[in-house]
Amino acid sequence: MSxxxxxxxISLAKGSxxxxxxxxxxxxxxxxxxxxxxxxxxxxRMVSLQVDLTxxxxxxxxxxxxxxxxxxIDVLADSAGNVTIKHYTVDKQGIEIQLxxxxxxxxxxxxxxxxxxxxxxxxxxxxxxxxxxxxSRTARPTRSNGVTSTGAHPGCNNGTQLGxxxxxxxxxxxxxxxxxxASKGWERETPRYKTFDQICSTSLAAALDPEIPAKSPTLExx
Numbered sequence: 077m078s079x080x081x082x083x084x085x086i087s088l089a090k091g092s093x094x095x096x097x098x099x100x101x102x103x104x105x106x107x108x109x110x111x112x113x114x115x116x117x118x119x120x121r122m123v124s125l126q127v128d129l130t131x132x133x134x135x136x137x138x139x140x141x142x143x144x145x146x147x148x149i150d151v152l153a154d155s156a157g158n159v160t161i162k163h164y165t166v167d168k169q170g171i172e173i174q175l176x177x178x179x180x181x182x183x184x185x186x187x188x189x190x191x192x193x194x195x196x197x198x199x200x201x202x203x204x205x206x207x208x209x210x211x212s213r214t215a216r217p218t219r220s221n222g223v224t225s226t227g228a229h230p231g232c233n234n235g236t237q238l239g240x241x242x243x244x245x246x247x248x249x250x251x252x253x254x255x256x257x258a259s260k261g262w263e264r265e266t267p268r269y270k271t272f273d274q275i276c277s278t279s280l281a282a283a284l285d286p287e288i289p290a291k292s293p294t295l296e297x298x
Contacts, residue, residue, distance in 0.1 A: 080230050081155035082109045083276035084283075088151065089113040094120055097146055099127045099138055101156070129156055129181035130167035139188035149192040151283055154182040162246065228282035231270040 085098055086109065096113065100106045106124045113122060123145055127138035142149075157178035165173040171180065186193075270277070282288055 080276050084153050085109055086112055087276055087280055089116045092117055097123045099125050101128050129177045130173055132169055135185050143192055147192055148196040150196050228278045230275055230278050
């Protein structure tokens with residue numbers, strides 16, 4: 077867990093939460109994060125569990141385990157996925173793997189945890205990735221069920237391993253691939269580079285700023 081999710085967990089630990097639960101495809105990557113959190117603050121409960129976002133059965137099992145462990149969720153951070161897959165690949169459901177891992181899996185997990193989000197007095201769900209969404213519940217709900225969503229672009233940092241499936245030699249191929257797949261030219265955005273310590277800042281602001289929910293879902297944080 078060497079990415080935005082790990083940095084969010086570590087940063088949240090500094091605020092003395094009651095409980096932090098980390099779900100990861102590779103539990104061994106979570107151990108260093110838990111050790112780091114313990115050094116910061118060991119006064120709250122920490123739990124980790126395994127989930128594979130390309131396996132919807134795994135997501136459903138993880139959701140049941142989460143609900144059994146935490147019946148009320150104040151902050152849900154959907155922070156996982158992949159990009160720059162060179163070859164067309166499908167997941168266990170037969171769905172294109174990037175669409176599945178970056179979008180559909182987060183939608184499924186968040187919906188399976190919906191009751192725990194709605195039941196909390198103040199809730200935020202964050203997906204600081206390709207399918208960035210922040211779902212929030214406040215003391216004065218802005219929607220019928222008290223849940224809103226906000227987009228949050230985390231910025232760029234090579235240390236997150238987000239583009240580990242490709243190299244700089246692959247970048248010249250992107251315009252041709254984009255034109256073939258999307259029928260339009262590829263427009264390169266000027267990246268907002270952040271240090272590894274800063275990479276979770278936008279997502280945390282979307283999750284914790286009390287003024288954000290009232291502006292969602294039309295607000296996009298960058």
